Amino acid sequence: MSEYDGTDNPDTPWREDGASEEDNRGDEAMTGRDRTAFSPNPDEDGKWLSAVVGLLGAVLIAVAVVLDPVASQFWNDVLIGATLFVAGAYNYSRRSSEELGSLGVAVLVALLGLWLVASPFLFGGNGGVEAATDLGFWTDVVVGLLAAGLGAYSAIGIRGRRRDATVRDTAV
Incomplete structure (x- = not known):
């Protein structure tokens, strides 16, 4: 896998927004390298x-x-x-x-x-x-x-x- 060259070159395997064109997930709007919020204790129990x-x-x-x-x-x-x-x-x-x-x-x-x-x-x-x-x-x-x-x-x-x-x- 090559380094990101800072351009929107379609030959680049990954993009700055964290979505890859090669995985066909349709999540181009995702950012943060596919990180999602995770809250196992939202009510602050205990x-x-x-x-x-x-x-x-x-x-x-x-x-x-x-x-x-x-x-x-x-x-x-x-x-x-x-x-x-x-x-x-x-x-x-x-x-x-x-x-x-x-x-x-x-x-x-x-x-x-x-x-x-x-x-x-x-x-x-x-x-x-x-x-x-x-x-x-x-x-x-x-x-x-x-x-x-x-x-x-x-x-x-x-x-x-x-x-x-x-x-x-x-x-x-």
Whole structure:
């Protein structure tokens, strides 16, 4: 295939408007090299789920800063909270752009939620919860359960929408 020479020479295999005279598609009006708009999530479904996940991350960080728990619980809450906040913001951004949320991010949120439920028991002292404050303990458990539930629900929804998304027509 030769390079485009900038003229409307009929011997040139492709034209500037993206339509080829040789394919007989009758789409001379198409531009942009046969690119079509593709919007798998036009209703921005799941945007509120992502916002809630980001909010849960912010709450987790705020509670860790305000309560001043033991170092292990503090850093666990800050790191998991920051990850939840970024994951929620990322999927919110994708869904605001009429794309599907990231399935991997939704699964990560669910796994982090499960970790939050288990972490007060793992970082605690003899009984598992002595090192954690009562409010810090329950914050981790409640935020963990919410994150696990929202992440799992979001992952199932993304998987279903991905399967049901209309397939983009190809140029050929």
